[in-house]
Amino acid sequence: MTEPALNPDLIALLRSPRTRSSLHVEGSELASPDGSERYPIVGGVPRLAGESYVGSFGRQWNRYDVARTEEDEATFEAKTGVAPREMAGKRVLDAGCGGGRYAKLLGDHGAEVLGVDLSSAVDKAAALCAGLPGVQIVQADLLDLPVVEEAFDLVFSIGVLHHSPDPRRAFAEIARRVRPGGRLAVWLYRRNTPPQEWLNTGVRALTTRLPARVLEPLCAGLGALGSVPVLNRTLNKLVNFSAHPDWTLRVCDNFDWWAPEHQSHHTLPELSSWFVEEGFENLVELRPMKSGRLYGWAYDRDLIIGSGVNVAGRKRLRP
Incomplete structure (x- = not known):
């Protein structure tokens, strides 16, 4: 099987996780200018971090085939407020790309996509996106994102940051990668009622x-x-x-x-405040695709387990 080709423009956006120096391709590695830092490239994927605490996701995304083009199109638009076709020619950061279904979707529509994930799901993502020269998959940590700042027209993270040991810090990291005037969209698990939280937390203490x-x-x-x-x-x-x-x-x-070791739940005011603190404006709550009077009533009262809080905003332009 042919190894996926590297995208030189997206590779140029990567930085050393340790020193923030630029990196260049030398054979099957990324190297710092003086050669003192080297990171392997395996399967067309630069490996700037190890799998760490996210092993369940590597198993999950490599084991289950979940890409469903029509459904993924609708989900992406609902959770980012942007139709995939609108991203043609735009530079996009998929923050927590998992098995790569949204990176592939955007690549199919002509976007230039950097997909970042900490887990070994990058192997599945790279295979899924093989043949799409505008997509580059990288294994790296969102808590210390080795990517240049203010480089992307759209940064999105769907169902990822709540699995970080520090979701607020991860949010700040990805927010800094949005260019002034660019868009950020984030979906996190919603905090449910206290009895639901107590019960599910108790069960997860066993299942994890x-x-x-x-x-x-x-x-x-x-x-x-x-x-x-x-x-x-x-x-x-x-x-x-x-x-x-x-x-x-x-x-x-x-x-x-x-399965995941970390899982945090959040409120809409909390997530919105993060956007404001990181310099975003024109915030909009993105409601779920599912509708109906009863569903809407339950959703607004935090009764639907597994539902989310979903916000998008525009990064303020500099004066």
Whole structure:
């Protein structure tokens, strides 16, 4: 299998995680100007960090095929406020690209995309985006992002920062990569009612300690519950499990909820305040695709487990 070609323009945006010096390609490595720092390039992916605490995501995205073009188009637009076709010719940072479905989507529409993820899911992302010269996948840490600042027309992070040990710091890191006048969109898990939070936190205290070989069958069992209408409209408001119509996505969603070491929940005012503190304006709350009077009532009262808080904004221009 041919290794994905590197995108020189996007590679030029990378910096040393240690010294912030520029990096250039030397054979199968990225090297600092004096050669004292070297980072491997494996499978067309520069490796600027190790997998660390996100091993469950590497397993998850490499194991489950979740790219669904039509659904991904709709989800991306709903969670960023931007249609993928509008990004043709624009430079985009996919902050926490996972298996690469949104990077591929944007690359297919002619965007220049840097996809960054800390987990070994970068292998899946690179394979998915192979043949798209405008997409470059990099393994790096959003908590110390080795990418030049103010370089992107759009930076987005969908369902990622709440899995960081320091979501606020990760937010600040990605916010600094937006150019003045550019757009930032972030989706985080919503903080639910206290009883829901207590129950799910208590269960996760167990599931996060289970080996994947034990947890995955449990997630498949929850996937079966998710196919039963009376259960996926009632029981999953107490203990989270996916009701997605696609079996693979149900199981993957369940693993995504119960496996990760870190999972924080947030409020709309909290997330909005982060945008303001980092110099963004024209903030807009992005409502979920799903509609209906009952759903809207429950969503606004923080009753839907696994739902999100979703904000987009524009970075202020300099005076």
